[in-house]
Amino acid sequence: ALKESEERYSLVVDASEEGIWDWDVLTNHVYYSPQWKKQIGYEDHEIKNDFNEWIEHLHEDDKERCLNAVQEYIANPSKHFILEFRFRHKNGSYRWIHNKAASILNEEGKVVRMFGAHSDITEKKLAEESIKLSEKKFNRAFHASPVAMSIQDYQDIFRDVNDAFLHLTGYTREEVIGHTGKELRLWANSEQRKYVNELFKKHEVVRNFEFEFRRKDGSFGFGILSAELISIDGKDAALTAVLDITDRQNALEALKKSEFYLNKSQQVARIGSYLFDIKKGSWVGSKTLDEIFGIDENYNKSVEGWLSIIQPEFKQMMADHLLNHVIEGRNRFDKEYKIIRVSDGKEIWVHGIGELEFDNEGNPIFMVGTIQDITDRKNAEAALKESEEKFRTLFDTMPNGYYRSTPQGKFVDANPAFIKMLGYENLEELKKIHIPTDLYVKTIEREEILNRNPEFVSNVETYRLKRKDGSVIWVEDNARYIKDENGNVIYNEGICKDITDRKNAEDALRESEQLFNTLAQVSPVGIFRTRPDGYTTYVNPKWVR
Secondary structure, three states: OHHHHHHHHHHHHHHOOOEEEEEEOOOOEEEEOHHHHHOOOOOHHHOOOEHHHHHHOEOHHHHHHHHHHHHHHHHOOOOOEEEEEEEEOOOOOEEEEEEEEEEEEOOOOOEEEEEEEEEEOHHHHHHHHHHHHHHHHHHHHHHHOOOEEEEEEOOOEEEEEOHHHHHHHOOOHHHHOOOEOOOOOOEOOHHHHHHHHHHHHHHOEEEEEEEEEEOOOOOEEEEEEEEEEEEEOOEEEEEEEEEEOHHHHHHHHHHHHOHHHHHOOOOOOOEEEEEEEOOOOEEEEOHHHHHHHOOOOOOOOEHHHHHHHEOHHHHHHHHHHHHHHHHHOOOOEEEEEEEEOOOOOOEEEEEEEEEEEEOOOOOEEEEEEEEEEOHHHHHHHHHHHHHHHHHHHHHHHOOOEEEEEOOOOOEEEEOHHHHHHOOOOOHHHHHOOOHHHHHEOOHHHHHHHHHHOOOOOOEEEEEEEEOOOOOEEEEEEEEEEEEOOOOOEEEEEEEEEEOHHHHHHHHHHHHHHHHHHHHHHHOOOOOEEEOOOOOEEEEOHHHHO
């Protein structure tokens, strides 16, 4: 029976992929199975059955820890002795070993024998290290990314966000973690949020979705969102990245407000890209750039070919800019210039931008950039300039006075006619006066006008003003309020006409009529006035009598 048992044990040892060992603690004799030795590249006869063989194959950084663990176990034995360590292979490499052993105790409870098994867990360890390294790299990339990134669980609860996300939204990490985007009111449009959630649940991915978001302070921004399904600790999660395009969106909105972009709102700005090989003196460009220049793929795309397209007035300037300022000076290419399009000979404006790339010695080797057709913009700028010049000419030469003042009673602008009307030398001098006290004959007269027309609806008002020399003039003022988007008055604006002469004539006429009426009433002679048709319009008392 004993022989059968030993044979059975021998078969188990031989068939096992684990390395079996049996250590007589008292004699220090150890049995290492052939598989134990094979795990580290040895034949059965190449390793002695000696405890020191185990010690000698331990990694130097693990040796002290392992020996201490053995001594601790012998001193305080428990059910199992488990230890992981690096074990030197015959080829000099190290294998990770998982050791699990049990012990036999004597009557005094001392360990007299230990037996266990070595399992090669190198592949498992490498996989774990690979995962740890991957997670470490991901974590670094996640938190260092300039793009706002977040991780949300299946309930849309934020589990992690990076600094770019906090900067973008204005929240602190404590305010975000543990909450949903809905709770934080990050989505400006709830329909967009629902659509993205449904899209992600269906496809487990979202790509380049443009949306509007709300910051903590209530302001709005625009972003491009992409999301991917990932697994963290065995649970599904959404990794989301948001690229902030608020500046781009605001710029587009500002362009739409201008007259040019209102008229051209359906057109897309034409921008071509290029790569200039400085050493070869040649360049390659996109299809759009070929269209801007009016050339095809057979055109001579060299510096000389580029210069030949440039309008003669700009040719020398652009040659100097490229060769001296950019290449020799190691500066950025940034110029607006005219070209003559090859295909039809039309002159157009372009804006070229380029960034240099350098070799290891600091010499420029490439320039990468874009060229945009800005002809329409240039034409719009010229038209705007002409319009402003016409307005300024009209402003400066119009006979009536124009003014703009603040609700606090200070002038901010006035034309020469208004300044002259009030007897001042220039606008700067006029800006120094306080309108209610320095300009009105009586402050109450200004208050009466405001009370009559509190909303300052565009209307003609007639009132007196006091000139610099103290003389009084009568003006006819067609004025209005200019308000901001909240309805607050920011300026009073009006066009004034000096009607002093007319007012004096009216007063003289009124005085003359009063004098005539007085004389006619006391005259001893009958007086009457009759129209050509015979109708009598006036008779005095004497005529009646």
